[in-house]
Amino acid sequence: MIGAYVLLNCKKGNEKKITELLKQIKEVKEAQCIDGPYNxxxxxxxxxxxxxxxxxxxxxxxxxxxxxxxxxxxxEESDACEDF
Incomplete structure (x- = not known):
């Protein structure tokens, strides 16, 4: 399985709308609002x-x-972090 964490910078105030749209994409497993340079x-x-x-x-x-x-x-199949 290949995965990714994607940080999104979006127009302020539209986070909830974008989160709802993201939920419609099959590959999106989780979505959270965060603080900092990304929303x-x-x-x-x-x-x-x-x-x-x-x-x-x-x-x-x-x-x-x-x-x-x-x-x-x-x-998930990579052996790059075998020691962890």
Missing amino acids: LIIKLESESKEKLHRVITWKIRKLEDVKATFTLRYD
Whole structure:
């Protein structure tokens, strides 16, 4: 399983509307409002890197009032953190 945490910077006051739209995207598993330079954090899961990229690029970034995103991708099958 490939996943990502995506930080979203959106137009102030539209966080709730964007959260409702995000819930309609199958790959979005969680969405939370946060403080700081970004307004929302979402958790995504997909079966491939390509599908994850398409969802972020063509669904999430295209939402009205989403100004910027920052993506932190992970691969559950990676052995990069074996010592943890």
